[in-house]
Amino acid sequence: MILDESITTALDSIKANLLRSLLTTIAIVIGTASVIAMVGIGSSAQRAIDDSITNVSARxxxxxxxxxxxxxxxxxxxxxxxxxxxxxxxxxxxxxxxxxxxxxxxxxxxxxxxxxxxxxxxxxxxxxxxxxxxxxxxxxxxxxxxxxxxxxxxxxxxxxxxxxxxxxxxxxxxxxxxxxxxxxxxxxxxxxxxxxxxxxxxxxxxxxxxxxxxxxxxxxxxxxxxxxxxxxxxxxxxxxxxxxxxxxxxxxxxxxxxxxWSQFTDLRKQATAIFSGLLIGIAGISLMVGGIGVMNIMLVSVTERTREIGLRKALGATQNAILLQFIIEAVTLCIIGGIIGVIFGSSLYFLVTVFQDWVFTIPFSAIIGSVIFSGCVGLFFGIWPAKKAAALDPAVALRFE
Amino acid sequence: MNVIKVNNITKHYLLGSQKVEALRGVTFGIRQGEFIAIMGPSGSGKSTLMNIIGCLDSPTNGTYHLNNKEVSTLEGDELAGIRNREIGFVFQNFHLLARNSALDNVMLPLKYAGFNRDDQLKKARETLSKVGLESRMNHQPSELSGGQQQRVAIARALVNNPSILFADEPTGNLDSQTGHDVMQLFHNLHQQGQTIILITHENEIAAEAQRVIYIKDGLIESDIKKDKV
Incomplete structure (x- = not known):
């Protein structure tokens, strides 16, 4: 009951500040887009190399x-x-x-x-x-x-x-x-x-x-x-x-x-591991930057909506209900950013495969993984603002100008 | 039977290093079905008293019984539960959620009370009809007049059948005709047995109540019962 109310409220609030919300998610979008594009490009390039090597080499x-x-x-x-x-x-x-x-x-x-x-x-x-x-x-x-x-x-x-x-x-x-x-x-x-x-x-x-x-x-x-x-x-x-x-x-x-020739395969595996390590680093940094942006905007949102929080508390909202509402808002924001990022990243990857004449294979686990990870970023960076909201004194919050 | 029994409550604040005594020992009772006005100038302690009776705050000392249950020792989520079940708030500036329909606004306390969606809809519709807004349920606050918005707020206050309807300057943002209509609604509710506490600084509004408590300097200055019914 409170969950669906929280999701509706979160979406409403994101819609009401659409431009601000989208700007906030840009770093998340870039993070997930680069992961998706690079994972896709990496696996296609790998496949192309494999094909050219196995021509001669496997046996x-x-x-x-x-x-x-x-x-x-x-x-x-x-x-x-x-x-x-x-x-x-x-x-x-x-x-x-x-x-x-x-x-x-x-x-x-x-x-x-x-x-x-x-x-x-x-x-x-x-x-x-x-x-x-x-x-x-x-x-x-x-x-x-x-x-x-x-x-x-x-x-x-x-x-x-x-x-x-x-x-x-x-x-x-x-x-x-x-x-x-x-x-x-x-x-x-x-x-x-x-x-x-x-x-x-x-x-x-x-x-x-x-x-x-x-x-x-x-x-x-x-x-x-x-x-x-x-x-x-x-x-x-x-x-x-x-x-x-x-x-x-x-x-x-x-x-x-x-x-x-399996020695070359081993070398290639090592190179791939280094490459993915680098990617995880880039994605990690941009998602962290994104997370801080989301935390910032959530703090602004908590301040802007102090009276709303006071009202909800006056009507009987528990601390957990308020906490949940703001965490869900942060998570939703990040997941939306993640989904936009997946769309951008896949499009970029698709363009590259067209130009390079590679096979387009959607890295499904990367898609699910990066959206879930974006959600976790929202959870992590949304907790502090949500706690601030939940801890507000209703009598003070109602009078906030 | 007393719905509210307040015994010698005090409230102290620290304002910087200054100790402020907002309430200095207030004692009174409110019976079931009473229509009472609390008056006082700003800085009198009226707001502090209102917060304590409304379970938005706890007293420093003294006891407060609501429906024979001591609530002065409760905190946080326990108070939230009491507010949800026992108290209906009406505010001067309505405090409606701007992006939600009248119906959604009225359903809000029921969501926190844990009713299922069918019950929420049923109760909210019934209550909105009771305040004469059956035709405007799906309008957003911006599409309603001030009087209509305050009626939505009253419906929201009543929807969970609270023991007390608590109105803080309910006519302060309304013109006199609309204010009069809202007061008429309060009278109707009172006649149906609703306990109503009205916080106001307007003598004219206070005069419509059965009883007026006047607060000054953190103490009750006068407590006058009228015979007007």
């Missing part, structure tokens, strides 16, 4: 040679093509192995000359990376064994040479003084953060090793693990094969390292 391990760490002398045995072959021959796990040899070379076509990243790999390289051909063909295993001077272009290379990939198919280019024939061009893949596969030229592994770079040392070996094994099981197998190949005795350290 792919990368093996690298160890680098010497500081003064510690680690036997710097390189990874070689024969290590990759040993992994291919080991058939305990039906994995796909893709050694990669990489360097920069100058590339000349006609009068154009550019410096370009060259990757030497087998046909499996394209399969593991998930690259697709746009025109022409991939090189074959036979091209590799025959050390043929053929090359496949990333989708941007044609433009960089002031022509188009299509025009280059079948043409010869000069790479580091060696003539190569272009046999294919890839579809655009887009940058993955570390490098852009569209800017690279691809040649067969053995061609690169024997004719171009003059080394059988590879830069990395990628291993794609089939779904029937976990990355951990695959790591143990890779370790077993490579320790045998590198003659590493029991108790000795590995002279290679295996990157599990």
């Amino acid at each position: 792919t391990l990368s093996v690298y040679p160890s680098r010497g760490r500081g003064s510690q002398k680690i036997n710097s045995t390189p990874l070689t093509i024969s290590d990759a072959d040993a992994l291919i021959e080991d058939n305990e796990i039906n994995w796909r192995v893709s050694p990669e040899i990489r360097s920069s070379k100058s590339l000349k076509y006609g009068n154009e000359s550019i410096t370009i990243s060259v990757i030497g790999g087998r046909k499996t390289y394209f399969d593991v990376q998930g690259y697709e051909i746009e025109t022409g063909n991939f090189f074959t295993e036979r091209d590799d064994l025959a050390r043929k001077r053929v090359a496949v272009l990333g989708s941007n290379v044609g433009t960089e040479l002031k022509t188009s990939s299509k025009m280059l198919i079948g043409k010869e280019v000069d790479m580091g003084g060696v003539t190569f024939k272009i046999i294919g061009a890839l579809k655009p893949e887009g940058a993955t953060g570390w490098s852009n596969p569209d800017d690279i030229i691809y040649v067969p592994l053995l061609t690169a090793s024997d004719r171009l770079f003059g080394r059988d040392r590879v830069d990395s070996i990628r291993v794609e693990v089939p779904n029937t094994y976990t990355p951990e099981e695959a790591m143990i197998s890779i370790e077993r094969v490579l320790r045998r190949e590198h003659d590493i005795g029991p108790g000795e350290e590995n002279n290679f390292r295996i990157n599990d």
Whole structure:
């Protein structure tokens, strides 16, 4: 009975001072709006990153040679093509192995000359990376064994040479003084953060090793693990094969390292945690500022309505009834601010998703949470003014001018 | 039977370091169904006495029995309960809630008394009809004349069937004709058996009561019963 009277009174009083009430809630609006917008944008961005990483990565391990760490002398045995072959021959796990040899070379076509990243790999390289051909063909295993001077272009290379990939198919280019024939061009893949596969030229592994770079040392070996094994099981197998190949005795350290992409996931989780911590901080500060604003306006309201409080007390309102009325008013004010904030924040987030072409997922728990939290802010900052109201002496309050 | 029995009550205030004796020992009784006026100049202690009888304040010393219950020792919410059930207030400037309809204003004491909404509506409508406002129940105070507003206030004072109707300068803000109408309403209520205490400084208004208590310097100067009925 008293509760619904209190809610009606609270809404009436907010309506009667609409502009003042709205100005009071601005900090609350900003606080909740920023939480909603940032939580939304954060989760969409996360999803976008996840999508681009899982393209390559979820089931792919990368093996690298160890680098010497500081003064510690680690036997710097390189990874070689024969290590990759040993992994291919080991058939305990039906994995796909893709050694990669990489360097920069100058590339000349006609009068154009550019410096370009060259990757030497087998046909499996394209399969593991998930690259697709746009025109022409991939090189074959036979091209590799025959050390043929053929090359496949990333989708941007044609433009960089002031022509188009299509025009280059079948043409010869000069790479580091060696003539190569272009046999294919890839579809655009887009940058993955570390490098852009569209800017690279691809040649067969053995061609690169024997004719171009003059080394059988590879830069990395990628291993794609089939779904029937976990990355951990695959790591143990890779370790077993490579320790045998590198003659590493029991108790000795590995002279290679295996990157599990889950490490990146962990890093990302950490970054997300820091990011959310920062957000909570910002939201906390603006909600506190908002709360102080609400407390201020409630104190003004108590003074303005001293006679009304006196009257209510004369008519039999208990201290608790008055307390409840003013607390409900403060909480209502904050919840209204919270709801407006949610609307603003969601709209902002929606606009961002439209421009970034992201998925719009309403963070429902964030919405409920921030509205409830706004209410709690009202409760916390409304208690003192409400107590002041409840403690008023009715005889004095009735005479207040 | 005495509704009100006040025995030797005093009230002291501290105004800064100055002790002010607003009431210095007041004793009287009011019987059920009496129509009584309390008069006195400003600073006489009249307002203090009114606050104590109206259960808005407690005396420093002395006892106050309302319906044979000692209320001088009660405080806070207990007094709020007494005010809600036993006393109906009518003020000089009406004290209506400006944004509520006449009906909502009259329902207010019933809300604090804990009646359900149906009972609140029923009682409030009945009481508003009793003061002749059945056609203006849903109007807001700003849409009513001064006399009508004071009738709403009287309805609000009566709605919970109080033992005492307590009117503080009820005609002070009204023109003489409207004031006369309001006084007529008081007479009607009195004839129906309502105990009425009227606080006023106008002799003309006080003259309409059966009995006039005159307060001066915190003491009763005179207590005159008239034979006018």
